[in-house]
Amino acid sequence: MAKDFYGELQLGILGGGQLGRMLIQEAVNYNVNVHVLDPDKNAPCRKLCNRFECGSLSDFETVYNFGKELDMITIEIEKVNVDALEKLEEEGVVVYPQSRVIRLIQDKGLQKQFFKQNAIPTAAFQLISSRDKLYDTSIALPYIQKLRRDGYDGKGVKKISSVHDIESAFPEPSLVEELVDFEKEIAVIVARNDRGDITTFPLVEMEFNPEANLVEFLISPSTLPLEVQVAAEEIAKKIASDLQIVGLLAVEMFLTRDGQILVNELAPRPHNSGHHTIEGNLTSQFAQHLRAIFNLPLGSTAARSNAVMINLLGEPKYEGLAKYDGVEEVLSREGVFVHLYGKKYTKPFRKMGHVCIINDDRETAIKNARWVQETLKVKA
Amino acid sequence: MAKDFYGELQLGILGGGQLGRMLIQEAVNYNVNVHVLDPDKNAPCRKLCNRFECGSLSDFETVYNFGKELDMITIEIEKVNVDALEKLEEEGVVVYPQSRVIRLIQDKGLQKQFFKQNAIPTAAFQLISSRDKLYDTSIALPYIQKLRRDGYDGKGVKKISSVHDIESAFPEPSLVEELVDFEKEIAVIVARNDRGDITTFPLVEMEFNPEANLVEFLISPSTLPLEVQVAAEEIAKKIASDLQIVGLLAVEMFLTRDGQILVNELAPRPHNSGHHTIEGNLTSQFAQHLRAIFNLPLGSTAARSNAVMINLLGEPKYEGLAKYDGVEEVLSREGVFVHLYGKKYTKPFRKMGHVCIINDDRETAIKNARWVQETLKVKA
Structure with missing residues (x-):
């Protein structure tokens, strides 16, 4: 497939949010024709693709009709009509991740049973x-x-x-x-292509915003003991292999106070815990997802520097047309990369963008990230 | 201006080629609404912008009508109707680089006279x-x-x-x-914003393809003696300052065998000699151009690693629908970044893409670049 598609491949993305948007920024490098389906007519991808269709992701007919003329379909959100994807697969459209993987991951009960059946540690x-x-x-x-x-x-x-x-x-x-008494939330993003190559990104540590229950602050690479890093990466590889997934898989885990790793949940797509890879690693998660689904060699995931990622969330109490305070100020500091998601309206805790802060010194990166967090605000 | 435009600014780009395409990839991060004018209905930008207009860049009415509802206009090619830009400026549209700068640079005679009048060394x-x-x-x-x-x-x-x-x-x-008896062709890209901040990218060394007379191979950062680097950067800064340009300016120079630097010519826009900055430097030339025209603080231009850029030119003797040989193979090597430009048709020496090769070791980067050059071919 890889050799033929440059300039010809018609790729559909289910979902037109920020993950789709960043995937398109990368897909441009490979001449991929991108088609996007999203229920929001103001979706972040709407002006960046060959075809934007406004429609429901959970409706069978809509998804089926969107996909039937395409060569390949991928997702940037799991909540999609899997029956339509299954039918498209039967008719020869390549769906990566595969419909059976999405079906399993859509249901947290099936996910947990899968962990149990495959001896993957979980609460x-x-x-x-x-x-x-x-x-x-x-x-x-x-x-x-x-x-x-x-x-x-x-x-x-x-x-x-x-x-x-x-x-x-x-x-x-x-x-x-x-209830898991955890010390840290950690995540590994793993990619697998159709020939079975599997590569993990270095382990990252996350800090959550307890009020919004969202990843707010992420540090890469982790400085946890090497055996923890290796163990977490091995778990992620095993899951990718057991699932035989093609594409990217984010594996969120708890590191318990007694040093155990427990898998929390999976996302079969680019993930918020991998945004730092755009500037922080040799291959970004978006580039890696494309390599995986196009069955290309997977890229090196080596860290280029310490990277801290913060989500730019809508400020509490503000709702309406988004205004950004402090962009200019944060751009005055070296190693600060702002990514806005093109969302017209803000509301409390809505993900409006992210910022990646890189620095050769880890502590400086963290310090700068805290400063960015205090300085850059999304209001209305 | 900077604070208000996120999500609202309507930016026009004259020209919809690869430079516009890479500029859009970056502009996505700032929620800029991009409008593109290009005479080619298959232009690389056509599917990546809010509005694509197919029309002549040299026709007064076409350029004027394209621009009159926009907030700001920039260029990715100098060959545009400057009278229309001048009228748009008079009517309050911000044009960066300014029409008078484009007018001067469009005419190599005026360029040379400008060098002479401002004591800028030139042949x-x-x-x-x-x-x-x-x-x-x-x-x-x-x-x-x-x-x-x-x-x-x-x-x-x-x-x-x-x-x-x-x-x-x-x-x-x-x-x-x-005729200049030069040892090397060198280039410095300089950026200037409206508040007068000026920043240069590190000097790069170029190798030309003598048959196609195009940059084929570029090495960053240069290992020329520090005094040459400093002198070249000072010349670039002086030109940006003398011109009072807002935006990016590529300054191509000769280093003569007796160690003199002579300015060859200018390009007031992102330039082929700056493509390596996407992966090689903290701020890419495209990000820097946006920072400059939006009057934001200019970004750090520090090199993140050695970077070699090669142009991916249409193979001699092949003309027609482009096919890419060897993409998969080159992607198997670490630190190889492929950028295809979305051009449907190839012809001999047409710029179809570029590849950036990074490595901590300069010699390895060069060796890998030569291998990429032998491996990756655009045929029809």
């Missing part, structure tokens, strides 16, 4: 069909309840601390999971 | 109104004849070795220039 869990069943789960209180489907960016997750909380728990099919 | 020259005048020029044979207008990528330049060559010399207004 103890139980599948729950309805709220009533929470009263006699085998998992001890306090625990975490997660919706099986459609959770996203911290939505669909609740902490259940006592039996009183069960009244306000999610009524939908869910899973409950042992 | 001795004489302006020639018609071919007949070549018989009694003060410049000794052999010399170089250059068309005053519309020379591009080695076109419009002739070596006149003897009086017999004069018969086939250009009949149009031209200049003749002393």
